Amino acid sequence: MSKEAFHHLIAGLSAQIAGRPLDASLDRWLNAQHGVGSQTYTQLKAACIEGVAEGWLCEREGGGIRYGRPFKPEDALHRFSVDVVDMADLAGPHHTHPNGEIDLIMPIEGDATFDGRPAGWCVYPPGSAHHPTVDNGRALVLYLLPEGQIQFTKS
Template identity: 75%
Template sequence: MSPTEFHAQAFRARIARLTAEIAGRPLDAALDAWLNTEHGAGSPAYRELKAACETGLAEGWLCDREGGGIRYGRIFRPDDELHGFSVDVVDMRDIAGPHHVHPEGEIDLIMPLEGDARFDGRPAGWLVCPPGSAHRPTVTQGRALVLYLLPAGRIEFTR
């Protein structure tokens, strides 16, 4: 197994441990608060996930596509090991992405890389968007990686 394959598998295993903790929970303000308390910026889980994302970025298996000034990629499709969540990561610098709807919600991990980067106005940590919510994902004040967990991989881009 190459170092890249090892890092990707370790990243998947780390995500699976996290999704096991949140599987079946409503995507709401209570989950947002719990994630930020238990796994927020500065926590071991946050540091592990951010380091894994930075490694994936450096090795080229993370954010391997680019469009409209945003690097992005779906890393894992939803499956049983990930408790039905897909995993996407975007690399954004002072930009707004395409408007979309979260039919089943979305869980975002915000990882600033440069400046005091904010995602939809939020600093480093978690943002939970409830089912049916919509936004034009926006990074301001620098550059950030944002990891998206989507139930059943569902996302609907609007025109």
């Protein structure tokens, strides 16, 4: 999948979630409608794997994490930025989500979990914070951040 096709795929998904509160209800809805086994999940995972292999995703590396932001917030993506990280058995830098965060967890090796969650979607509400952690293997994690807002902390 090309970077442009990936953008189109994300735009279609973001149209469905734009304006919705980032909360447990959205978490449940995403997993029910676009979770593991769905066409959306399958396409996004394949696109991310291909993008990493082709070098247009996760083109940077630091602290044992490969990462990248292929798309900044824009109207076509309903003001979400798109980031993808490639992590294996480690905790990333602590950060807060001023506007919340929507994550798609895609295990690549082993039974990888992200913050204790298996494959699928995880929604963090506005004001939440964490050390993003992958255990039990390797995973790609796609992040949708409203207005691209993330604040790294020293905690």
